[in-house]
Amino acid sequence: xxxxxxxxxxxxxxxxxxxxxxxxxxxxxxxxxxxxxxxxxxxxxxxxxxxxxxxxxxxxxxxxxxxxxxxxxxxxxxxxxxxxxxxxxxxxxxxxxxxxxxxxxxxxxxxxxxxxxxxxxxxxxxxxxxxxxxxxxxxxxxxxxxxxxxxxxxxxxxxxxxxxxxxxxxxxxxxxxxxxxxxxxxxxxxxxxxxxxxxxxxxxxxxxxxxxxxxxxxxxxxxxxxxxxxxxxxxxxxxxxxxxxxxxxxxxxxxxxxxxxxxxxxxxxxxxxxxxxxxxxxxxxxxxxxxxxxxxxxxxxxxxxxxxxxxxxxxxxxxxxxxxxxxxxxxxxx
Numbered sequence: 001x002x003x004x005x006x007x008x009x010x011x012x013x014x015x016x017x018x019x020x021x022x023x024x025x026x027x028x029x030x031x032x033x034x035x036x037x038x039x040x041x042x043x044x045x046x047x048x049x050x051x052x053x054x055x056x057x058x059x060x061x062x063x064x065x066x067x068x069x070x071x072x073x074x075x076x077x078x079x080x081x082x083x084x085x086x087x088x089x090x091x092x093x094x095x096x097x098x099x100x101x102x103x104x105x106x107x108x109x110x111x112x113x114x115x116x117x118x119x120x121x122x123x124x125x126x127x128x129x130x131x132x133x134x135x136x137x138x139x140x141x142x143x144x145x146x147x148x149x150x151x152x153x154x155x156x157x158x159x160x161x162x163x164x165x166x167x168x169x170x171x172x173x174x175x176x177x178x179x180x181x182x183x184x185x186x187x188x189x190x191x192x193x194x195x196x197x198x199x200x201x202x203x204x205x206x207x208x209x210x211x212x213x214x215x216x217x218x219x220x221x222x223x224x225x226x227x228x229x230x231x232x233x234x235x236x237x238x239x240x241x242x243x244x245x246x247x248x249x250x251x252x253x254x255x256x257x258x259x260x261x262x263x264x265x266x267x268x269x270x271x272x273x274x275x276x277x278x279x280x281x282x283x284x285x286x287x288x289x290x291x292x293x294x295x296x297x298x299x300x301x302x303x304x305x306x307x308x309x310x311x312x313x314x315x316x317x318x319x320x321x322x323x324x325x326x327x328x329x330x331x332x333x334x
Contacts, residue, residue, distance in 0.1 A: 024158040024166065031154040031167040032174045038151065039178075046132050046148045047182045050081055055102030057083035058129070060091060062116055064165040065108040065172065072106070072176030079180045080189040088116035096120055101128030109133075110152065110168045112140020121145050134175065136168055150175060211298050212291035214331045215312045215321030216242065223248050223319060226255060226279040230266075233258055233278040242324050244309045247282045252318040254311050256282035288313045291320055295333040298323055 012020070050057060057076055061069040069085050076083035086098055088107075099105060105124050107117050112135035121131055122145070133146025136153040143149040152175055158166035183189075222240035224233050226247055237245050237258075247256035258278050266273060266281040288311040289298050302310055302325055312321035 027156060027158040028167045028170040031171050034155065035152070035171050035175060042148055042150055043178070043182075046150055046179060047186065049104055049130055049132060049148055050076075050179060050183050051186055053081075053102070053104040053130075055082075055100050055104070055129075057081055057104050057106055058099050058124075059083060059085045059106045059108070060088045060117060060120070061108035062088045062114050064169045065110060065114070068169050068172045068176065069106070069108045071173060072108075072180070075177060075180045076183070079184040080187050081180065081183045088114065088120060091116070091120045096123060099124045099127060099129055103129045104132060105129050106132045106134065107142060107146070108135070108172055109140075109142050110136045110165060110172070112137040112142035114142070117142060118145070134172060136171075209295040209331055209333055210291065211289055211293050211295055211312055211323065212321070214295055214327045214333070215291065215323050216240075216327065217321045221319070221322055222246060224258075224278055225249070226277065226282075228278045230273050230276045230278060230281070234263070242309055242322060244322075245278070246286075246311055246319050246322060247278055248319050254286065254288065254313055254317060254319045256284045257286035257309070257311060258282040259309065286311050289323075290314070295328055295331060299325075299328045299333055302328075 057073070059069040059073040059076075060066075066085075066087055073083040073085040083106075084098075091099070099120075103124075105121065107121055109117055112133070118141050121142070125131055125145075130148075131146045132148050132150065133142045134150045134152050135142045136151070137143065138149065138151055138153070152168065152171045154167040154171055156162055157164060157168060220240060222236050222242055222245035224236050224245050224247055226249065228236075228247075233245060237243065237260075244257055244259040246254050247258060249255050256279070258281060262281045262283055266276065287301065287305060287307065289301060291312050291314065298310055302308070302323075308325050310323045311319060312323060314320050
């Protein structure tokens, strides 16, 4: 038999949609505020447990709690607490072998009655792992099984049916972040540590990329002697394509820099440029940076002094490289 035509619900008004969104956000915000107010010694005990873990933090859950668990595991791992996620259903069917005696298991279940979790936790404890329970039901089996119980109860879900995990999953996520940050601060985990965990990100590039990694050297590095004629100097600048050339003495020390701007100033002075040497127009005591400095420092220096190029000198003042702002842009440092 043919199905009767479906009747679509009328589209909500803009005001109704905005009111619904605000109601959801306020309910979830209130749930997080309530969680903050009731943090107690159990939270500090959980942090101590995570800091004392000699193995890995194994985060486990099912459904929405599983999705939240994956994010918590990722946040812990990226902020200095080695962690990974194991789906409780997969653990029942073999992945329990991923849990070692030195591990800490962070089990997440809003109801605290998730069968798969309750199956694996006694086995994990028997192996020697400690159990942190994150549940909204203090009287649940999960709360009773846990070495440390973290209360994630909420007054209501944002769902008007009070069924779909909304405020409760937000509270779980926020509590996971609170644990990760508390551990981060206790370990003194700094920007360099974060960058090593995120080498492909913008922060990683800014904190890990050194001047030596992006500077131009050897055949790509424009350089001339002070007595070089201006035509030959311009030829060197054209070959290397940096809009400048370093001027070095016989010891390899940088005694000046000659840029397109210096050339314009010479032209403005008038006279036969062919009779001049680079020393007649170079800028002496050029700004420079060392090869071990962060590329981000070079970018800041160039921006501060409105430079397009920057010489790279070693501790003895010898020329070892040069940077163009385009090099820093290509390396995505700026």
